[in-house]
Amino acid sequence: MLAKSSARNPAAKKAIEILREHSLSSLAQQELERRIMSGEIAGGAKLNETAIAGALGVSRGPVREAFRALSQAGLVRVEKNRGVFVREVSLGEADEFYEVRAALEGLIGRLAARRITENEVGRLRDIVKRMHGIKVGTNSNVGNYFALNVEFHDLLARAARNGALLANYRGTVAQLDLYRRAAITQSLENVPISTREHEAITEAVAARDEARAEALLTEHVLLSCSRLHTVLDHNAAAR
Template sequence: MPLARPAQKSLQHRTIASAVAEELRRRIVDGEFKSGFQLRQDALATEFSVSRIPVREALMQLEAEGLVKILPHRGAIVSELSMEEVQELFELRALLEPRLLKASARHLTEVDYDRLSQILQEYSSELRAKHVRRWGELNTEFHKVLYQHARQPRAQAIVGGLLQECDRHTRLQLSLTGGMERAEVEHAELVRLCRSGKVSAACALLKTHIEDVGKSLRNYFEEHNKTT
């Protein structure tokens, strides 16, 4: 029995840390906290009415996701979105995701297609309503459902991390580069090709889809840098 209290306390800290991380992630992705913004542990602990321990754990989690950098003598700051980072992330996705789709597509069931259809319907609704927060979440779920039968757990874990890291980039791409309608059309076409057994065509479209998102973001950064 004496061991239960430390374990319970540890679990409580992890739960609080997850809630803090989720809220900070939302603010970063939604642009409330800009690149370079300093995240002060004391101020955050006061705001969330928690100790510094779960705040520190939350910041470490966000650092692992690439949203935050923890620097000596400066503490935690919101990471910058760089062209180099965008290029690396989307090049890795373009390499791995078509491979996963090829392995998974023929094993997708009617239940899977029903879920994909539901995601597309909600995606369309959220785009029309401009609910930015849900775009990245639905995009990530859509891709994960497509790849879930690949039976390549390491590659799937890597891609899961890449999709999470790309969440902020995806929202930026959709909202700032006019990619909403194109994403909607291409996602629907991916499902149609997989359902009709045209897996090679689906993989080719997926690769182009990912590469084009990366290109549009890099183009946006280049144009933005010219005007700043």
């Protein structure tokens, strides 16, 4: 029965092909990471082994292995005999991550200015152009801007052509986003300001100005952190 479906059904064939090179635990890890980062699973939520195993159609073993990897990545917290919980990042911890990220982005700016290709510069400019297109008024575009922001910085991180730096950057940003997702503190008024910063960064990198790219990127991250606090204070005052 299974053989028959795999022989005829292209989807089943593809699934088997994927399983040939990926273990169930790595697939479970990917899927759980996606659900956590998308906010599908809220911060602090408990991850039930049996329930997740059932939902993914696997046994508890691979799920537990995925948990250990996610714990090492700082995305979940493991309490012995009690369970696994989506990590909650406090504002204080977010500030710590912002500092680390600022240092990493500085290096990214320096290296990207040195190694970025013309094609990549073009893609950066395209992202900035799309950022300019965000209309200040429609609230749904906040998420749109957030996605463009992620795309911009990840492209820059890849342009630095340092694997260790890229992995470190992504891991740090993922943990920082655990906070940013919980506290939806994107303010529309900051979009034009932030977009101008991205534009300046793009031109510094395009001009191969390493020192300026480093300084602008470090400053950009620290300013983002400041803007976050401003929005939070404003919200707190209004409440």
